[in-house]
Amino acid sequence: MATTAHNAKRLHRFDATKRLVARLQREEAVIGGIGHSNFDLWAAGHRPQNFYMLGSMGLAVPIALGVALAQPQRRVFALEGDGSLLMQLGCLATVATLRPANLAILVMDNGTYQITGGQATPAAGGADYVAIARGCGIAGAAWAADEADLERLIDNALATDGPHLIGLKLDDQGPAAQTERDPPQIRDRFMRGLGTKTSKLPG
């Protein structure tokens, strides 16, 4: 039986992010959403295929969608916080309609705007992001029951056609580090990591 939101174990974001990164063996792209989602991606150990979104709250999924459409042979993960996703819930309908087989979305749900002081989101009334995703047409959306289930769901997202959406209930642990704030450098590294920007010069 599928895990329900209230039965999902509250995970540590940094630990969950490290578990994701450890399972990426084929230069999969990862778009870390605004705030602590990308901070912990950064802290988990930089990869050339990591993109850290420092602004534009809510756009991690649409950015990942653009990458996924441009690079259908590469798996693309979007890490998006619950508060951020609330700003752009419609993108789940867009994703469900386009059905990019190589896109996976991880919703990091701690119920708060942690970076601004832990204020509760307007979804405190009980909005269920996995149910919302299913309602949009992402049929395989699922809550991770615990760490082992998260790894199983990530493996499934790596091995089967998507789009996939995995919901993670998080505790209130803060981020492990802060991302360096240099957007042109972040973009340049990412494009080199994807092989979409090349130069005859070294470095």
Added chain:
Amino acid sequence: MQRDTLESAPDAAADWPDQIYDLLKQHGIRQVALVPDAGHARLIRRCLADNDMQVVTLTTEEEGIAMLFGAWLGGEKGVLLMQSSGVGNCINMLSVPIAHRTPCPMIVTMRGEFGEFNPFQVPMGNATGAVLEAMGTLVKRADTPADIAPTVDATLRLAFNTFRPTATLIGQRVIGAKTFGK
């Protein structure tokens, strides 16, 4: 925003939408992100019929700014089609192509500026150019059918060669201000 169908559809004889389509092909555009507008209807049909173009209908124009950025990161070119009211929906997100120095070409069909009948179109229609420029976009207007193709061409070139948001505003005078239901 308002989407009163057909009240601003261009004359069927006008071929500037086909000229824009040809330019999108010449520039190698692969992702066409849009919130539909009647003024773009003919261009949208051309893009939908093209198997080498991925047309993405957005829930809000903000998504399109992100999609174009993601497309560029992934090695493809995109363009955003929208109505002037949609420009107001994506202003903050123009920080993405500015901060990252990436192309973001927009083709905007204007409302609220020339013979408009809908009061809601007027505030954003009159602010569109100023607001885009305030956010660092290079804005060019086309107010005659003959101006449209060269202006769109310039907008695409500026975006892809100089890595910034650019926009062509297609004047309502060209598109035609019709009255809904007549």
